Amino acid sequence: MNDWGILYAKSMTLTEIQRALTTLDTKPRQSLGQNFLHDQNLARWIVARLGLHAGDHVVEIGPGLGALTEHLLSEDITVTLIEKDRSMVAWLAERFRDSRVELFHMDALDFDLRNLYGKGPVKIIGNLPYYVSTPLIAKFASALSPASILVLTLQHEVAARLHAQPGTKDFGAMSVCSSRRWNVRYVKKLPASVFFPQPKVSSAVVVFERKAAETIPPCDEIVFESLVRRGFSERRKQLRNLLPEFKERWSSLCADLGLSETVRAEELSLATWEKFTRSVNPVEAQRAEEMFDIVDENDSVLGLRPRKEVHVNNLRHRAVHILITNEKGELFLQKRSIWKDRNPACWDSSAAGHVDTGETYEEAARRELGEEIGIDCPVTKIGRLPCSPETGCEFIEVFQGRHEGPFRLASLEVETGAFFPREQVLAWLQRSPADFSPVFAQCLPFLGGARGDSSRLSGTQISACAPVPVSQAKSGA
Numbered sequence: 001m002n003d004w005g006i007l008y009a010k011s012m013t014l015t016e017i018q019r020a021l022t023t024l025d026t027k028p029r030q031s032l033g034q035n036f037l038h039d040q041n042l043a044r045w046i047v048a049r050l051g052l053h054a055g056d057h058v059v060e061i062g063p064g065l066g067a068l069t070e071h072l073l074s075e076d077i078t079v080t081l082i083e084k085d086r087s088m089v090a091w092l093a094e095r096f097r098d099s100r101v102e103l104f105h106m107d108a109l110d111f112d113l114r115n116l117y118g119k120g121p122v123k124i125i126g127n128l129p130y131y132v133s134t135p136l137i138a139k140f141a142s143a144l145s146p147a148s149i150l151v152l153t154l155q156h157e158v159a160a161r162l163h164a165q166p167g168t169k170d171f172g173a174m175s176v177c178s179s180r181r182w183n184v185r186y187v188k189k190l191p192a193s194v195f196f197p198q199p200k201v202s203s204a205v206v207v208f209e210r211k212a213a214e215t216i217p218p219c220d221e222i223v224f225e226s227l228v229r230r231g232f233s234e235r236r237k238q239l240r241n242l243l244p245e246f247k248e249r250w251s252s253l254c255a256d257l258g259l260s261e262t263v264r265a266e267e268l269s270l271a272t273w274e275k276f277t278r279s280v281n282p283v284e285a286q287r288a289e290e291m292f293d294i295v296d297e298n299d300s301v302l303g304l305r306p307r308k309e310v311h312v313n314n315l316r317h318r319a320v321h322i323l324i325t326n327e328k329g330e331l332f333l334q335k336r337s338i339w340k341d342r343n344p345a346c347w348d349s350s351a352a353g354h355v356d357t358g359e360t361y362e363e364a365a366r367r368e369l370g371e372e373i374g375i376d377c378p379v380t381k382i383g384r385l386p387c388s389p390e391t392g393c394e395f396i397e398v399f400q401g402r403h404e405g406p407f408r409l410a411s412l413e414v415e416t417g418a419f420f421p422r423e424q425v426l427a428w429l430q431r432s433p434a435d436f437s438p439v440f441a442q443c444l445p446f447l448g449g450a451r452g453d454s455s456r457l458s459g460t461q462i463s464a465c466a467p468v469p470v471s472q473a474k475s476g477a
Helices: 014-023 040-048 086-095 130-140 156-163 173-181 221-231 244-257 270-280 307-312 361-373 422-431 438-447
Strands: 057-061 078-083 101-105 122-127 147-155 182-190 203-210 291-295 301-306 317-325 331-336 351-354 379-385 394-402 414-420 461-464
Touching (some): 057 130, 078 086, 130 147, 130 156, 156 173, 156 182, 156 203, 221 270, 291 307, 317 438, 331 422
Parallel strands (some): 078 101, 101 461, 317 394
Antiparallel strands (some): 317 331, 331 414
């Protein structure tokens, strides 16, 4: 047993934290915003906000000496730790020698969110450094993040802005944009005395819980966020002066929304910002009256029917799926919009859609690439699926193309997207098939075998942007 062993046996008090720092020959680094929590009853209470269940995957941002980490470990929970301080990484690797723990030595802002997929439901926890809390929230609450809940300790002022209500001085762009997809709750104010060293400001625990899809009205979220941020860019100015492109329509817009023409940004609730966005940028999540060719059992055209009628009555029709790979052999997956009528919020092929009247399958594939992910590239047919209940009564032709990006994702059609190593997709699909469109699982085998290194590390796994000087540590990607 090394010199640290005696400190691993129980929860760390203030005295033990100080001893550990002395043993490590280090001290709290102000540049990293290090303030170590030493109230273990509070640590247990904070972890309990996650509502952990068997099979959960918890990501802890900045675990430091592990005050929260020790309360996360159980037989049915896997844990990912992201720590920037090399001396803390050495400590954590020694303290939590466990196959359920994966340790990344890196800045959490550089962490690849794709690493979190395929390991079970994701929950985020962390005592965030105050100087970088806003970008960390933006990253781990983004569309690409698979998290269902975030329990974060933040500077009190940041927490207050996140939870602020319209008409208050703290209400701003952060309040509105965060609450678009999340229910944000301010749950507890923390005194400086529970940390070592004591910060000069108070802290607070804030809980982000992902909203149910049916409670989120559709709108173009790029336009929404742009309008909100511009509206709050100069708080003293009236909104009409900050959005001059709507000058000619301002009176009618305000009348429709029941607003004064002299309204300021902080007077608009989230719901009003959403209505405002839809008023200036009308979009439809899906056109129920879009017309499809319907076909017979031999894929011969019989006539035209509206989308809704085709889907409700399970009429035979045509579709395409396109699988885009990059030079590394990674596969680009799109996550379907929460407003799609079929398989909402599921991961799917790079692009997919119905064959329009008069189109060939290949023409439809090229069009869907342009419409859904904003690219144009040659495609090659690699497979065909017969019409069946498993394909949603669609004859499907599968195409492959190559593109490195960037992609321009269609608003209201595609939630997000990313390239994933094929071996990760295969393992993820096997573990969590409900995360994917059922048709994607049928299309994937046409792509061929997976490429890349699929080796696994045993014990506590450490991934780093530089080698970690710990005897049992292994370097990972």
